[in-house]
Each structure stands twice: as C-alpha cells, then as structure tokens.
Amino acid sequence: MQLKKTALIGAAIAGLLASGYVAAQEQFIGLPSYRVGPFGSNGASLYGGWIDYMMMVNERDGGVNGVKLSWEECETEYNNARGVECYERLKNKGPTGNSTFQPLSTGITYSVLEKVAQDKIPMVTIGYGRTDAADGRVFPWVFPMISTYWTQASAIVNYIGQKEGGMAKLKGKKIGLLYHDSAYGKESHAIMDKLAEKHGFELTKVAVANPGNEQQAQWLQIRQLKPDYVVLWGWGVMNATALRTAAKTGYPREKVVGVWWSGSEEDTIPAGDAAKGYTAAGFNVAGTNYPVVQDIQKLVYAKNKGNMEDKSRVGSVLYNRGVVHGIITVEAIRKAQEKFGKGKPMTGEQMRWGFENLHIDNKRLAELGAAGFMPDLNITCADHEGAGKLKFQQWDGAKWTVVTDWIEGDRQLVRGMIEESAMAYAKEKGITPRDCTKEM
C-alpha cells in the first residue's frame, strides 16, 4: 500500500517535470482563482469554463499557431492581500512571464492597478473593476471589456424603461438599489444618481453588509418604500438570500432585476422557488447548444480532462462567462502573434497590443462557434470597453431564458462620466494621457 502510494506520487512528480521540459513554446497565463470562501462556487464555475476552453484549444488546434497554452492557478480566497501575493508569484512564470492578469475581483483589481502598469502586464477585467479604466488613454494597461458597471447600470435602467413602455414613463417611479456594501457595490452609485436625475425616477440605495447572508432589515425597508423595481447588485451568497428574503416579505420577484454577477445558476438554484420570475442582466448567455461549448464537451469532457467537478454546471452562466474569458484571451494572443510573429509566445507588452486591437465581429464569433453567445467586441486605444451590450435572462425555475435582444446603455452619458473620472485620476496621479491618434 505504502509502496504503491509512493510510486504514484513519484510518477506524478516525474510527469510534471517531463511536461515542463517538452513544451518550450508555450504561452503562460496566470490564473488568480478562488475556489473556497463565500464566492468559491462562482469562482469554480468561471475559472472552470476558462480552463476548459484553453484545454480545448490545446486539444483541437494544438494551441495558438503551434504555441501551447499553459496556466497555473493561485488561490486568492477573494482576499486582496492574497491576490497581490498571487500577482507577484505568477508574474515571472513561463517563458515570457505572465501574459495577462484577470483576478475576477474588484478589490484585487484596485490593489494591482498600479503594479500592472509598472510590470507591463495587461489586466483584463471583463465586466467588473474600476469603471473609468475604460479610458485607455489614462489606463493603458487595464481593460474593463465588454461592459463596465456604469454601462450596465444604464442598460438596466433602459431595460426597465423598455418594460414600462418608454423611458418617459420612468418619471416619478421608485427604484431601489440593493447593493453589496463594498467597492464593487458602490461602483454603481455615481451613474445611478445621474440616471435618476436624467429620467426623473426616485432612487433609494440600500446597503447589505458583506457577505450578505442577513437581509431582513433591508427587505423590511424595501417593503415600506414599495419601489416599482429593485435592482439587485450582489455577488455570491448575497443573491440567493436576497431572493429568498424577497419571497418572505412578499416582494414580487418579477420586479427584481439583477446585475450580471447576480444572474447565475449559483444564485437562483439555492433560492429554490423564490427565484422564479427573477430577471438578470448578462453579457453572455447560458446553455450548452453553442458549438463552442459542444466542442469542449466533445474534446475535453469526453476524454475526462474537464476542470469542473460538477459536470452539470457546464453551460451555466458563469461557466460560459469563463469561456468568454478564454475566447477573448486566445483571440488577443492570436492578434498579437499576427503583428509580432506567429508561433512565438507573446510578452505582456505584446499581449497588451493584442488586447488593444481586438476586433471580434459577428462573423468571427460565428467562426468560433459563439454566435449570439457574447456581444461583438471592438477595442481601441481610447475605448477599452468595446461593446456595452447586455441581454436579459429570466429564471423560469429550472433554467435561464433570454427575454431581450442586446440592450445598450446610454453610451454618450457613460463615456462622458468615464472620461471625466479618468482625467481626475490622471491629474491626481500626474499621468499625461496618451495621444491615441499617434498609436497604431
């Protein structure tokens, strides 16, 4: 027994060493993931999807132009200090160092914001993070892609307006904002205040303390206010609690609209029947009937190489969001290789160029097997957001059903606020914004 165990461990170590020596041409991607703590199940789905996509690319295409993708996880526990440690640990791994850092935590994003610029590692914060970093002239190394919180808040208000039958109908309505009391939750305040002013609705902000499993008082307050809609701005365990407490206090779930971090199976399934009728935003859709997800099942799970312990979650919202992370990262590598040499691993600096010149149109999405899976994307030097479109999905008790087409936020208003905030940051830090007309 003892001998067998030792032999097994020995073989594992030998295999590990061997795999390190064979793959010389590889692109290293450091994954600061979290699989424990109050947000652990969310992290497991998202990083699972991402890893599975990279595994699939390695299996199907042999990597990107012959460069195999390699990655290493580092457990952050969603804790900023651990996140910084992971960032430093992963920084110099692989032949060209870490090529992109995507922490999936607003707190960690803030903590490494200045470090990534010093170390020249692009940080991609798809759908979260510091909103005004969408201004690429002040934040060349940060990419809050697809949609920032401000665009999202604006799109949610547009969706509510659409449901009411026109933005003019919002006047005099009451909207409650139930938010996670952290940097992430408060990111929405500036834009929501502005939108309330513009459309004439009354906004009430209700804070929920981290991690959010106690909301009796908050929903009591909501019941007194009787808002027409409640925007749920939560993450992890807070969402299911919100839906359950809403059911207990008798607030209709049809009137609760979640942000994309409140719109996954991890939120609705634990809430049980209380989640039925609840709508949430999303920049990717759920489901397994997309060629890209089917490829993963065929090439990864059929060979028993999948990352998900719970295979039934393949195709869930967060899993598919992980696939979006994978698609964007791999496409950026491909783009960078076009300029800096095919078949070579890219450095962080070259990857940044790849991200900054990323254009994924609907045709390319169809080629990737992801038509309608995520919005088309067009990143430029000045605009690191690049899409700003959302689809809304409703939970019918068993699965998410898409109920709208892509809805855009108020781009003009949001962009103005982003530039204003970014310029204030540049002034505070003494940064001279880049001149994007001179960049190619």
Added chain:
Amino acid sequence: MLYREAGQFKASYQEDQQIFPIRQDRIGFAAILVFFFGVVPLVANQYWLQAILIPVLIFSLAAIGLNILTGYAGQLSLGSAAFMAVGAFGAYNFMLRIDGMPFLVGIVLGGLCAAAVGVAFGLPSLRIKGFYLAVATLAAQFFIVWALVKFPWFSNHASSGVITAQRVEILGYAFDSPVSKYLLTLAVVAVLALLAKNLVRSTTGRSWMAVRDMDVAAEVIGIRPMHAKLTAFAVSSFYCGVAGALYAYTYLGTVEPEGFSLDLSFKILFMIIIGGVGSIMGSFFGAAFIVLMPIFLNVVMHSVFGGAMPAGMGSNLELIIFGGLIIFFLIVEPHGLARLWQLGKEKLRLWPFPH
C-alpha cells in the same frame, strides 16, 4: 554550551538593565539585523520582498500591538483590524489635506488617530473585563468600518470608497521599488519593536502586567488601573494604526474599509496565540506562521499535486490542513512558538550535556 553564560558578570546597573543581558543574544540580534537590513535586500527577489517579507513585517507590527493589549495588559480585543483602518485612513487624510506633509509624520499622525480612537473604545475596560470587553471592542470593529464607509469624506469622495495611497517620498527620495519599500517597512518595524520591548520592561509595562495578573492586588500596591488600561489601549492602537498605514502605503497601495474586516482582526488574534501571548518575539513568529503557511500550502498543492486532483479540492484541503495544523500546534505547545524558542535556548544552554 552555545549559551554558556559563565564569565559574563554584570558590574553596573546599566549592564544589568540592558535588553539582552547575555552576550550571545546581543551578537545574535546584531546578526539578525545585519541579515535583514544588509543581506536580504541583496539576495531576495521582488516576489519575496513585495509579497512575503513586507506583509509579514506589517502583520508583526499589528501583532505586537495586540500583544501589548492582550498579552501584557490582559485586555481582550477583537478590533485590531479596525484600528489598522483608522491608521490607514488617518495617514491618507493627513497627507491629502496638508500640503507637504512628510511621510513619516503622516504615518505617526495616523497612528495617533488610532490611539485616540483606541482610548475611546478602551473606556469600557474600566468597568468590564474578559469576554464582555471583547464584545465592546467588537463594536469598535463594526462601528469604525461602518463610519469609514458611511462618510465619503474619509475616502475623499472616491466613487467606490477605495483610497489610493499617495507616493511615498522622504526628503525627495521616492520609495517605489520593492527593495526601498521593504527597507522602509523594516526600519519602522524594527524601531517600533525595540521601543515596545523596552516599554514592556519599563514601569508602564510592569503596571500593565500587574493589572493583567490581578487588578485588585495591583491597585493595592499603588498602580492606577485606569491609567494602565488606557495607556495599554493607546499604545496598542498606535501600533495597529501604524501597521495599517504601512499596509496601505508600502504593501497594497489601495485599500478599502472592507479590507479591514473582522476576519483580519481574528487573523491578528491567531498570530499572537500561535506566536505566543505576552512576547514581542512571538508576534514575529506568529505573523510569519499565519502569513506564510497558507502560501506555502498553496504552492505545495499546485506544484506537487496540481495535476493529480481537482483544483477545488486542493483549495479546500489547504484550509483543512491549515486549520488542523493550528489545532495540533495549540495542543502540543499552548504557549506558542515563542515558548518553543525559549525551550530551545534552555536546551542550548546545557548542550551537549543535558545533565
């Protein structure tokens, strides 16, 4: 025989009162200082400096703070992280609002803010003790974090409540490389640790310990319990505050109030329990253990068993092993790592002849 004291005579009061009465200790301490100030910056890479050594030093300082309060003065506290937050936000606001505020002065002022808040929340200690006091400091933990979030003035009206630390500059020299930040942190921590060591040997420290051991008896022999308790709260909070300011300025760069949660307070409490309650050196041991062990486990899990088991299981195993180690450790050595060090010294004194 390494610790043979034979022949070391103390002929004056001065010699009798020095911090390290044994010559070997003095040499050892000097060697440690030379090693950390001189050798480490030369040999350690960025990762070690920035991600390991700086946080260990900062948490050591916070642990010293709590150790003064809990270990020496016997007052339980669960609010250390909140006092760190006061230090961080205090230093940030002093540097933001007063032009040309020198960095070190800002840090000290941040620490003084924390000391003032600490005294305010220490007032209940005059009437209540033990667990009841712990609950009162728990209130500090919740109140301070709530206040920092509630009033946007503290974070200079940042949209998300996160503060970004200003550049660290002393006399025109910018501390922006990991080496310089490490040396700055080390210098502050070394000075304050020495100060703490001296403080606990002084009248103040003795009165703290007298109050800890039996406050009625202490009062009878002429120690003012109120004075002793409040100075303990002030000094302890000052240390935590400075640690918080360093946490913001030399380690993370940006902090939010939620970062200083109850979790962090517990972590600091674990540090002094593991390291040794009532020991300055134990604070360093404890901080190193609590900061390094999870990272070590994470690295081991990934590099040795990475391919062999699901990643989620690895992360959970880390927590299980870490928790198990703490329990095992407390059963085997309830007085902490500092006690182990002391036992080692005793053994070395007799070595190689145990009898």
